[in-house]
Amino acid sequence: xxxxxxxxxxxxxxxxxxxxxxxxxxxxxxxxxxxxxxxxxxxxxxxxxxxxxxxxxxxxxxxxxxxxxxxxxxxxxxxxxxxxxxxxxxxxxxxxxxxxxxxxxxxxxxxxxxxxxxx
Amino acid sequence: xxxxxxxxxxxxxxxxxxxxxxxxxxxxxxxxxxxxxxxxxxxxxxxxxxxxxxxxxxxxxxxxxxxxxxxxxxxxxxxxxxxxxxxxxxxxxxxxxxxxxxxxxxxxxxx
Numbered sequence: 001x002x003x004x005x006x007x008x009x010x011x012x013x014x015x016x017x018x019x020x021x022x023x024x025x026x027x028x029x030x031x032x033x034x035x036x037x038x039x040x041x042x043x044x045x046x047x048x049x050x051x052x053x054x055x056x057x058x059x060x061x062x063x064x065x066x067x068x069x070x071x072x073x074x075x076x077x078x079x080x081x082x083x084x085x086x087x088x089x090x091x092x093x094x095x096x097x098x099x100x101x102x103x104x105x106x107x108x109x110x111x112x113x114x115x116x117x118x119x
Numbered sequence: 120x121x122x123x124x125x126x127x128x129x130x131x132x133x134x135x136x137x138x139x140x141x142x143x144x145x146x147x148x149x150x151x152x153x154x155x156x157x158x159x160x161x162x163x164x165x166x167x168x169x170x171x172x173x174x175x176x177x178x179x180x181x182x183x184x185x186x187x188x189x190x191x192x193x194x195x196x197x198x199x200x201x202x203x204x205x206x207x208x209x210x211x212x213x214x215x216x217x218x219x220x221x222x223x224x225x226x227x228x229x230x
Contacts, residue, residue: 033217042123042206042220043163056217091162108218110162 004111006092012117013082020078021114025094029109032075034067035091036060037113043091049075082118089113122146123221125207131227136197140224142190142207151210152183154192156203157223163206166192197228 005024013019025032030051035043046065048056051072061067064082069075079086093110125142132138144152152169167174169181169190180193190207207221 031216035220040222042208042222045217045219048216050216058217108165110164112162 004092004094004109006090006111006114008114009112010115010117012119015082015084015118017082018078018080019082019116020076021090021092021116022074022076023092023094023111024074025092026109027073029094029096030072031095032069033093033095033108034075034077035093035110037089037091038087046077079116082116084118087116087118089115121221122211122219123207123209125221126224128224129227130224131229132197134197134199134228134230136228137193137195138197138226139194140192140205140207140226142192142221144188144190144207144209144219146209146211147185147188149188149209149211152181152190153208153210153218154179154181154190155206155208155220157206158203163220166205194226197226199228199230202226202228 007022011019032049034046036046037043044060045058046061047067049069052069064080067077091110091113093108095108123144126140130138154166155163156166157163167176167181169183171183173182178195182191204223204225206223209219211219
C-alpha cells in the first residue's frame with residue numbers, strides 16, 4: 001500500500017452527465033475525506049467518513065453530490081447532472097483514527113486527485 | 120471574513136533569500152495548525168505542524184500567536200526547490216475533523 005489512490009486521474013464530461021470518482025485510502029486509515037480544489041484556491045472540504053459512516057457534510061455538497069464508503073474501505077463520489085462550475089480537482093485524503101485532535105501531525109495523506117472538466 | 124486568510128503573493132525571490140508568509144484565522148477555538156506545500160498540479164503535502172512555542176525544521180520556522188490568531192512560516196536560504204504554493208491550514212475544533220485551508224501563497228525562487 002503506497003498511499004491514497006484515486007481514479008480516474010482525469011475526467012472530461014459533457015454538461016448534464018453523471019460522473020463517479022473512486023478513492024482507495026491507506027488501508028489502516030479509518031477516516032476518509034473528500035475535498036474540492038479550483039484554480040487559485042485552497043482545497044475546500046466536502047465530506048468526511050469514519051469507517052462507513054458519513055459524519056460530516058459541507059454546505060458545498062449540493063443534492064447533486066453523493067458520497068459513499070460502503071465497507072469502510074474505498075469511497076466513491078458521484079456528481080449527477082454535472083455543471084461547468086463542477087470543474088475542479090477532487091482530492092481524497094485519509095487519516096488514522098488515533099489521537100487526531102491536537103496531534104501535531106494529524107496524519108492526513110492526500111491522493112493525487114481526479115481532475116474533472118465539464119464541457 | 121474567510122476562515123483562513125493568507126498573503127496574496129506571489130513571492131518572487133532569489134536563491135538564498137529569506138521569505139516569510141503570514142496567515143490569520145477567524146475561529147478562536149481552532150485547535151491545530153499546519154503548513155502544507157503544494158507543487159503545481161500535485162496534491163498538498165504536510166510541510167510542518169505549528170506549535171504555540173514556535174518550531175523549526177531545518178530552514179523552515181513556524182510560529183503561532185493565538186492571541187492575534189496569526190500563523191507564520193519563515194524560509195531561510197531559499198532553494199530553487201522551494202518553489203511551490205504554501206497553504207496555511209487550521210483544524211477548526213474538536214467537534215470537527217476537517218482541515219480548513221487558506222488559498223495559498225505562491226513562492227517562486229529564481230537563480
